[in-house]
Amino acid sequence: MADTAILSHFHKKQAWMASHINAAQFPTAESKQGLAIYKGAESLPTFHDADGACDPVEGISVYAVDCHPLMVRYAKTLAQKWPESDRALMLEFLSQLSLTDIDPAPGTDITLYVAMSQGTPVATGMVFTSEEETGSVAGIYDVFGENEDAKRAMLAHVSISTSADTIVSE
Numbered sequence: 001m002a003d004t005a006i007l008s009h010f011h012k013k014q015a016w017m018a019s020h021i022n023a024a025q026f027p028t029a030e031s032k033q034g035l036a037i038y039k040g041a042e043s044l045p046t047f048h049d050a051d052g053a054c055d056p057v058e059g060i061s062v063y064a065v066d067c068h069p070l071m072v073r074y075a076k077t078l079a080q081k082w083p084e085s086d087r088a089l090m091l092e093f094l095s096q097l098s099l100t101d102i103d104p105a106p107g108t109d110i111t112l113y114v115a116m117s118q119g120t121p122v123a124t125g126m127v128f129t130s131e132e133e134t135g136s137v138a139g140i141y142d143v144f145g146e147n148e149d150a151k152r153a154m155l156a157h158v159s160i161s162t163s164a165d166t167i168v169s170e
Helices: 003-022 029-041 068-079 084-094 148-160
Strands: 061-064 108-117 120-132 135-145 166-169
Touching (some): 003 108, 003 135, 029 084, 061 148, 120 148
């Protein structure tokens, strides 16, 4: 797959993430700062190593974020990825994400996931799929786990949750 398709895909993902702040009628200064921190941490994705996927981890269940309570858990858990000094800003930014308020660009599909262990959120992940000139590209982003088992469980789930022509990850 051409690098231009991956770059186009990545720019669509970046635009979707930023749209929650840029399209807001009254974005907070903190959410703008959180977006800047998020953008600063992003890197161009590379081809995903399917061999790195592993079996599900016992005791950890992964759920697609499909309601507000799961979105809150997603935001609170992913904010833990950043240093303590940035967490409040990241929570402010991530709490603005919505799968229903802003329509994604045509040809894109976004699924957020949160993993739970004994009722407690322990991991997050995102699959952002876009149609490019050379076929579909799925990006695996924002995989974070509070421990290695949680991260492995999430990575295993998101790795098998797409049938895109090309899979990339951060």
